[in-house]
Amino acid sequence: MSSLSQVALSVLDLSPIPSGADARTALRGSIELARRTERLGYRRFWVAEHHNMPGVASSATTVLMSHVAAATETIRVGSGGIMLPNHAPLVVAEQFGMLEAFHPGRIDLGIGRAPGTDQRTAAALRGPAQALGADDFPRQLTELMSYFDGTGPVRAVPAYRPPVWLLGSSGFSARLAGSLGLPFAFAHHFSARNTVPAVRLYRESFRPSEALSEPYVMLGAAVVCAETDERARWLAGPSGLQFLSLRRGDPAPLPSPEEAAEYPYSDLDRLLVDERLGTTVHGSPSTVRKGLETLVDDTGADELMITTMVHGEADRLRSYELLADLAHR
Numbered sequence: 001m002s003s004l005s006q007v008a009l010s011v012l013d014l015s016p017i018p019s020g021a022d023a024r025t026a027l028r029g030s031i032e033l034a035r036r037t038e039r040l041g042y043r044r045f046w047v048a049e050h051h052n053m054p055g056v057a058s059s060a061t062t063v064l065m066s067h068v069a070a071a072t073e074t075i076r077v078g079s080g081g082i083m084l085p086n087h088a089p090l091v092v093a094e095q096f097g098m099l100e101a102f103h104p105g106r107i108d109l110g111i112g113r114a115p116g117t118d119q120r121t122a123a124a125l126r127g128p129a130q131a132l133g134a135d136d137f138p139r140q141l142t143e144l145m146s147y148f149d150g151t152g153p154v155r156a157v158p159a160y161r162p163p164v165w166l167l168g169s170s171g172f173s174a175r176l177a178g179s180l181g182l183p184f185a186f187a188h189h190f191s192a193r194n195t196v197p198a199v200r201l202y203r204e205s206f207r208p209s210e211a212l213s214e215p216y217v218m219l220g221a222a223v224v225c226a227e228t229d230e231r232a233r234w235l236a237g238p239s240g241l242q243f244l245s246l247r248r249g250d251p252a253p254l255p256s257p258e259e260a261a262e263y264p265y266s267d268l269d270r271l272l273v274d275e276r277l278g279t280t281v282h283g284s285p286s287t288v289r290k291g292l293e294t295l296v297d298d299t300g301a302d303e304l305m306i307t308t309m310v311h312g313e314a315d316r317l318r319s320y321e322l323l324a325d326l327a328h329r
Contacts, residue, residue: 002293002296002297003293004289004292004293004296004326004327004329005327005328005329006296007296007301007302007303007304008043008302008303008304009041009042009043009303009304009306009323009324009327010042010043010044010045010046010076010218010303010304010305010306011033011034011037011042011044011045011046011305011306011307011320012046012047012048012080012220012305012306012307013030013033013034013045013046013047013048013058013307014047014048014050014056014057014058014307014309015027015029015030015047015048015056015057015058015064016055016056016057016254016309017054017055017056017057017253017254018253018254018255018256018311018312019252019253019254019255019256019259019311020253020256021253023057026057027057027064027067029313029316030047030057030058030064030068031067031068031071032313032317033045033313033316033317033320034068034071034072034075034077035071035072036317036320036321037075037320037324038072038073038074038075040320040321040324041324041327041328042075042320042324043075043076043303044075044076044077044078044108044305045068045072045075045076045077045078046077046078046079046080046081046108046110046305047061047064047065047068047077047078047079047080048061048079048080048081049061049079049081049082049083049086049112051086051121051122051125052121052251053246053251054251054252054253055242055251055252055253055254061079061081061082062079062082062095062096062099065077065078065079065099065107066099066102069099069102069103069106069107070102074106075106076106076107076108077099077103077106077107077108078107078108078109078110078162078165079108079109079110079111080110080167080185080220080305081110081111081112081165081167081185082109082110082111082112083112083113083114084111084112084113084137084140084141084144085113085114085122085126085136085137085140086122086125086126089140089141089143089144089147090143090144090147090154090156092109092144093144093147093148093156093159093161094147094156094157094158096109096161096162097148097156097157097158097159097160097161098158099162100158100160100161100162101158101160104160107162107163108162108163108165109161109162109163109164109165110164110165110166110167110185111141111144111164111165111166111167112166112167112168112173113137113168113172113173114169137176138176141176145161145164147159148161149161163183163211164182164211165177165182165183165184165185165218166180166182166183166184166185167185167186167187168184168185168186168187168198169186169187169190169191169194169198170191170194170198171194171197171198171201173198174186174198174199174201174202174205175201175202175205177202177205178201178202178203178204178205178206178207178215179205179206179207180207180209181206181207181208181209181210181211181212182209182211182212183211183212183216183217183218184199184202184215184216184217184218185218185219185220185305186198186199186202186217186218186219186220187220188219188220188221188279188295189220189221189222189279189280189307190222190279192279195219195298195299196298196299199217199219199299199300199301202215202217203215203217216302216303217299217300217301217302217303218301218302218303218304218305219295219299219301219303219304219305220305220307221281221292221295221304221305221306221307222239222279222280222281222306222307222308222309223280223281223282223288223292223306223307223308223319223323224236224239224280224281224282224283224308224309224310224319225282225283225284225285225288225308225318225319225320225322225323225326226282226283226284226315226318226319226322227284227322228284229282229283229284229287232282232283232284232287232288233277233282233283234257234261235257235282235310235311235312235315235319236277236280236282236310237257237260237261237277238254238255238256238257238259238260238309238310238311239254239276239277239280239309239310240260240273240274240276240277241255241259241260241263241273242254242255242309243272243273243276244269244272244273244276247272254309254310254311255311256311257311281295285322285323285325285326288322288323288326289326292304306320306323308320
């Protein structure tokens, strides 16, 4: 079995807004988490793009990235990701060129094709003149690259291009990332059934490029690590209830463990929550080690990007500390 010390560990942060708190609290928590995980030896700190979600403060991705990069010194800072259909490619190129100019060698441009929100919010983001969807993604990606390398009608200024990653949760992005010779970040944390087929397809499709000579796979994994299995299950409960709210079309802040335990679940609710938590690696350090090493063995992942959605900031930091300690053993 693989050892956690053989794979790089990174962080994916959504700036979760806990019940009883606000976005300012969540964003301050993201900055502190970046500082702490840098000291713990994590390789990257990526922030997500979500819109119209009262439980997620990470919406203006590049703004948050700039604050994280300014508050840290060595950890790579990236987007997990920029949802390209929501943006003009030239604007993305300019923003990331500027981030790379301010923080050379520390910026990652992770790009996805999903809207990261509901259709109504996506329409508000794009405006009536930009009725673009996921099917336009390869063309948008080509356009974005052209602004960096000078082959487009205009050039991004600054034109410093950070490493580009493709994000995905299906075979489409896996095949595209492979054909372009780009590193691939797969969202195992919400598409676990597709993980092994997508990773296999990426490797089969891979063609060496200037960016990458061999395939490189990073898996997004939901993890809650605590001193005991029981404590970790208690802390993981709120993410299940938050997922249930999202499935019902009523997104909400991240509930507390007490709120999650007291919720009147139906039998179907229980089934959905258990299925969701089944894709989360949660437990004591030994349980988490076994779960993550099995995931690495099954996929051959080069890197794990850990996202931890728990209500209390101290519990979230503690989970990352325990995981870092496992990786260093």
